[in-house]
Amino acid sequence: MASSPQNDQELSTELRIVVTRLIKKLRSESPTHAKLSLTERSVIKLLDKQKELLPSEIARTEKVTMQSMSQILNHLLALGYITRTPSQTDKRKVVISLSETGQAILHAVRNEVDEWLNKAILQTCSAEDKAILRQALVPLSKLVEVD
Secondary structure, eight states: OOOOHHHHHHHHHHHHHHHHHHHHHHHHTOTTGGGSOHHHHHHHHHHHHHSEEOHHHHHHHHTOOHHHHHHHHHHHHHHTSEEEEEOSSOTTSEEEEEOHHHHHHHHHHHHHHHHHHHHHHHHHOOHHHHHHHHHHHHHHHHHHHOO
């Protein structure tokens, strides 16, 4: 089928709908995941990847105000998921990192979601479907990287 602006728009719409529904389904399949907001989960994942960040860096990455980020970080701190440490170079600044509890929560969420998704794939996908999913990972990964 030839590509046309209308076909491309329909593809975009259908992909958005399916990806959104899949994300909602994945969230619902993780009891641990459901206890945190989308931004809180994103901050935990960011800290797992970056190890240490200033609150301003986290806010900028997550595209939220410092006031909103302060509330998010206070909640994650109250849950014991992050730690705050004075900066080695500037004692006025605080460095945020993931605590052992935060790492355990992230690991639990990933396991819950991965287990459900693996089970769903095994129950619903043929060998051909699985091959198509593997092929789709490349263009989907490219989409995630676009700013």
